[in-house]
Amino acid sequence: MVDNRYATALVIGSVLSLLATVYLSVAMGTQHWYQYSSPPVRQGSNASELREQFINREFDEKSYSDSLFQLNGTLGLWWRCILVPGRSHWFKEPDPKMELQCVSFTLPQQFSPKYKYHGNDISEEDLLRTYLWRCQFLLPLVSLALVFLSGLVGVCACLCHSFTPTLVVGVLHLLAGLCTLGTVCCFLAEVDLLHQDSTPPEGVDGSLGWSLYLALIAFPLQMMTAALFLWASRSHCKNYTRMTAYRVA
Numbered sequence: 407m408v409d410n411r412y413a414t415a416l417v418i419g420s421v422l423s424l425l426a427t428v429y430l431s432v433a434m435g436t437q438h439w440y441q442y443s444s445p446p447v448r449q450g451s452n453a454s455e456l457r458e459q460f461i462n463r464e465f466d467e468k469s470y471s472d473s474l475f476q477l478n479g480t481l482g483l484w485w486r487c488i489l490v491p492g493r494s495h496w497f498k499e500p501d502p503k504m505e506l507q508c509v510s511f512t513l514p515q516q517f518s519p520k521y522k523y524h525g526n527d528i529s530e531e532d533l534l535r536t537y538l539w540r541c542q543f544l545l546p547l548v549s550l551a552l553v554f555l556s557g558l559v560g561v562c563a564c565l566c567h568s569f570t571p572t573l574v575v576g577v578l579h580l581l582a583g584l585c586t587l588g589t590v591c592c593f594l595a596e597v598d599l600l601h602q603d604s605t606p607p608e609g610v611d612g613s614l615g616w617s618l619y620l621a622l623i624a625f626p627l628q629m630m631t632a633a634l635f636l637w638a639s640r641s642h643c644k645n646y647t648r649m650t651a652y653r654v655a
Contacts, residue, residue: 412638416572419634420560423579426627427553429620430586434546437482437508438615440597444476445609457490461509467520468604470509475606482617483543483593484511516543522603535599542592546621549585552578553628576635583628590621 433439457477470486473479477488487508520535556578563571597612606612 412641415634415638419579419631419638422627422634423553423556423631426586426624426631427550429627430546430549430624433617433620433624434483434550436617436620437480437485437487438617439480439482439593439621440618441480441613441615442474442478442606443611443613444478444607457488457507461507471600471604475610480506480615481597482615483546483589484516485509486511511543516540532599532603535596538592538596538599542589542596545585545589545592549582549589549628552582552585556582570639572635573639576632576639579628579632579635583625583632586621586625586628590618590625593618 457473473488474481474486477490479489480487485508487506489504489506491504517540520532520539522530522532556575559571559574559578563575601612
């Protein structure tokens, strides 16, 4: 028989886990992890050239970084976007409507090495940035996989009418939370190193986007879920041991 306190902890933990999974999934699939704000004067005659270079040119970190700096770009784990004037049919509008154009990072691009000198593939590989970049998109996938695995363990525990697997569920959520925190740390460190190697032009400001804040919110939710499941498992184990000792006595 499960005490009401433990049952309440499990229900609250399950709800928090679901919220964390939703927040992290949305953060992974959106592009607003980091955003640039450039002066209006940079949206001039070279905007079309930068757009074509950003969309059609072969993957090159220097070229797309320049476009992000000058065209109010946003950067995510799987997307890079720029804000450009919309295409007009046959006349040039004095105040064109701005539209967001995005390009996704392919899987080979995610695993491509980073170099100390941007745009120079024969220069020395920057191992730190290479592995930070790979970790920033692999860790959230590991985090979601751990939460999914913990859900399977929880379902098995319910089917087997056993409270013991809740300890495993708590540990898996703890590891998932650490992976989520690692994702944010790797992304921020990689962006900082990028700005050291390729300084944004004067007047271009960078700021954290709402997608990154969603991932930051997911981290404490996963840690609270882990704490609830670990507390429930440990407390139930102590209570069961005392009841067993009382019956034996």
